Amino acid sequence: xxxxxxERSDAIPALAEVFRTHGFDGASLSLIGAATGLGKGSLYNFxxxxxxxxxxxxxxxxxxxxxxxxxxxxxxxxxxxxxxxEMFQVVDRYFHSGRRVCLIGAFALGDSRDRFAACVxxxxxxxxxxxxxxxxxxxxxxxxxxxxxxxxxxxxxGALVLARAADDRAVFGRIMRRQELLLLRK
Amino acid sequence: xxxxxxERSDAIPALAEVFRTHGFDGASLSLIGAATGLGKGSLYNFxxxxxxxxxxxxxxxxxxxxxxxxxxxxxxxxxxxxxxxEMFQVVDRYFHSGRRVCLIGAFALGDSRDRFAACVxxxxxxxxxxxxxxxxxxxxxxxxxxxxxxxxxxxxxGALVLARAADDRAVFGRIMRRQELLLLRK
DNA sequence: GTCTATAAAGCGATAGAC
DNA sequence: GTCTATCGCTTTATAGAC
Numbered sequence: 001x002x003x004x005x006x007e008r009s010d011a012i013p014a015l016a017e018v019f020r021t022h023g024f025d026g027a028s029l030s031l032i033g034a035a036t037g038l039g040k041g042s043l044y045n046f047x048x049x050x051x052x053x054x055x056x057x058x059x060x061x062x063x064x065x066x067x068x069x070x071x072x073x074x075x076x077x078x079x080x081x082x083x084x085x086e087m088f089q090v091v092d093r094y095f096h097s098g099r100r101v102c103l104i105g106a107f108a109l110g111d112s113r114d115r116f117a118a119c120v121x122x123x124x125x126x127x128x129x130x131x132x133x134x135x136x137x138x139x140x141x142x143x144x145x146x147x148x149x150x151x152x153x154x155x156x157x158g159a160l161v162l163a164r165a166a167d168d169r170a171v172f173g174r175i176m177r178r179q180e181l182l183l184l185r186k
Numbered sequence: 187x188x189x190x191x192x193e194r195s196d197a198i199p200a201l202a203e204v205f206r207t208h209g210f211d212g213a214s215l216s217l218i219g220a221a222t223g224l225g226k227g228s229l230y231n232f233x234x235x236x237x238x239x240x241x242x243x244x245x246x247x248x249x250x251x252x253x254x255x256x257x258x259x260x261x262x263x264x265x266x267x268x269x270x271x272e273m274f275q276v277v278d279r280y281f282h283s284g285r286r287v288c289l290i291g292a293f294a295l296g297d298s299r300d301r302f303a304a305c306v307x308x309x310x311x312x313x314x315x316x317x318x319x320x321x322x323x324x325x326x327x328x329x330x331x332x333x334x335x336x337x338x339x340x341x342x343x344g345a346l347v348l349a350r351a352a353d354d355r356a357v358f359g360r361i362m363r364r365q366e367l368l369l370l371r372k
Numbered sequence: 373g374t375c376t377a378t379a380a381a382g383c384g385a386t387a388g389a390c
Numbered sequence: 391g392t393c394t395a396t397c398g399c400t401t402t403a404t405a406g407a408c
Contacts (some may be wrong), residue, residue, distance in 0.1 A: 025211035026297035029384060040385080041392045050385065108351035109287055111212035117353070124351045142313040147364060150348070151341065154361050158344030162336070165294035165310045167303070175340050178333060215402065226403080227374045236402065 008046040008057070011036045016058045022102050024055055024112035034125040052115065058118045062103060066123065069094075080138040081184055087131070088180045091156060098163030098172025105157045125154050135183070148183060155179045194243070195233040197222045202244045204287050208239055210298040227302035240303065245305045252309065255280075257316040266324040267370055273317070274366045277342060279283060284358025291343045313339050316348070334369060341365045 005011050014036040018027045028039060036043070047053040055122065069090055077083025095102065107113060108120045126150045135145035159175035190219045193198050201332045204213045213297040214228060215237065233239040238337035255276055263269025281288065293299060320366070344359035 021297070023209065023211065023297040025209065028200055030382085039393055040395085044273055044385075045391060051389080092352055105347050105351075108347050109292040110205070111209040113350060120351045121353065122231055147360065150357065151361060151364060154344030154348050155337065155340055156344065156348040158340030158342065161291050161294050161343040162340050165291075165298060165306045167307065171336065174333065175337060178337060181329070214400080225375055227376085229374060230403075333399085 003035060005038055007043070011038065011046060011062075012058055012061045012092070013053075015054050016103065017053055019058055019104070020101050023106065023110055024051075024115070025110075027051070040109075055116065056113070056119070059104065059107075059116055059123075063119065063123055065094075066127065067100060071126055072132040074134045077134065083104075083134050084138070085180065086132070088176055092173070092176055095160060095172070096169075098160060098169035101155060102160050102165055124153060125160040134160060145148075152179055152183060191222060191224055194336070195247075197224060197229075197232060197240075198244055198247045201240050201291065202247070205244055206240055206287050206292070208298055209292065210237075210301075213237070213241075215324055240301065241298070242305070245290065245293075245309075249305065249309055252313065252320040257312055260320045263320065266320040269320050270317070270324070270369060271366065273320075273361055277332075278359070278362055281346060281358070282355075284346060284355035287350055288343060288346050291346060310339060338365055338369060 015032065018032050018035045022028075022031060029043065032043065032051075032054065033039060036044075043054070044050065047057065049056075070087055073090075074080075074083050074087055077086070094100070104120055104123050107116055108124075113120060128146070131152060132145045132149035136142055137146050140148060155175055158177070159172045162175070163169050163172035201361065204218050204221045208214075208217060218229065218237075219225060222269065224232075226252065229240070230236065233243065235242075256273055259276075260266075260269050260273055263272070280286070290306055290309050292300055294310075299306060314332070318331045318335035318337060321334050322328055326334060341361055342365070345358045345365075348361070349355050349358035
């Protein structure tokens with residue numbers, strides 16, 4: 001998180017943190033102001049569309065990050081099985097081993113789903129697609145690869161729910177490890 | 187949903203619907219009043235603790251329902267494998283094949299987790315416990331049964347996230363069916 | 373017991389000084 | 391470009407009429 005906010009994108013990490021912690025409705029402008037160190041004037045200067053534009057900017061940033069660090073590597077990995085192993089590593093790091101919630105998953109379950117429906121749907125669809133392609137290249141049939149990919153993305157999201165519910169990140173690690181074994185066995 | 191509200195418990199289904207649809211923060215008293223057909227006077231007469239007491243009453247009702255319809259049957263089923271099959275059926279019906287969100291899962295990911303932390307943690311812990319016992323009775327070792335139970339509850343929660351994200355309940359059915367096969371194969 | 377009116381606080385958003 | 395003050399509205403919650 002940058003110490004000084006010089007441009008719009010500098011505020012995104014703090015914004016993401018606030019939305020993850022408090023949800024869209026719970027993230028008030030005063031909380032956002034405190035987290036970013038910006039007054040309302042500056043916030044509306046960077047984000048004329050207000051809170052909705054702030055959340056959209058965070059979602060776009062997350063989408064770009066996953067595209068760059070997860071989806072594309074999955075699709076382009078020379079060794080698909082190795083690519084899948086690396087996906088689990090990157091995802092575990094991203095979610096801080098289950099301590100950090102998936103903002104897009106939380107938006108999917110919450111009241112803000114309709115507002116950001118397209119973004120939310122596209123994120124999960126692309127994750128499933130990219131993983132299915134890697135699995136197909138690793139030897140699974142087309143239909144089986146899709147099924148395995150769907151199960152895996154669901155397992156990760158479910159693991160985040162359970163980890164946060166139990167306030168115990170060990171749950172997340174266990175589910176991730178078993179899902180990786182299930183996917184790469186044989 | 188009862189047509190007339192004569193006592194506190196008559197309002198619970200409508201309350202649950204509002205919290206599921208709008209989340210805790212998004213469920214304003216005016217929405218709650220419209221959904222229940224009750225004025226604020228009546229609401230505060232039934233729930234002196236306000237919104238928090240309303241949500242807690244809903245969580246208690248859900249907890250009781252799952253205990254009665256899912257956890258206890260799992261533990262007491264004469265045929266544990268058949269009991270597990272029935273769990274999948276009951277859960278599919280409860281979540282309207284993925285169209286209905288798990289309020290406790292949504293609270294776990296959302297801003298209201300801290301407020302209802304004990305309730306949320308207990309719900310998932312008991313589900314995993316009950317399913318693990320059934321799996322153990324069906325022949326799994328103690329550790330393996332726990333792992334399978336954890337994976338299954340996570341798969342169900344993840345399936346709800348994906349179904350809601352894609353606005354496609356078919357996803358939910360597919361993941362549930364595959365998880366059931368995985369659990370009961372051999 | 374249920375309504376309407378109202379209180380007090382917080383909200384998102386805007387305007388204007390600097 | 392960033393601040394403070396403020397608008398208009400909604401929120402939860404309460405008070406008092408009936």
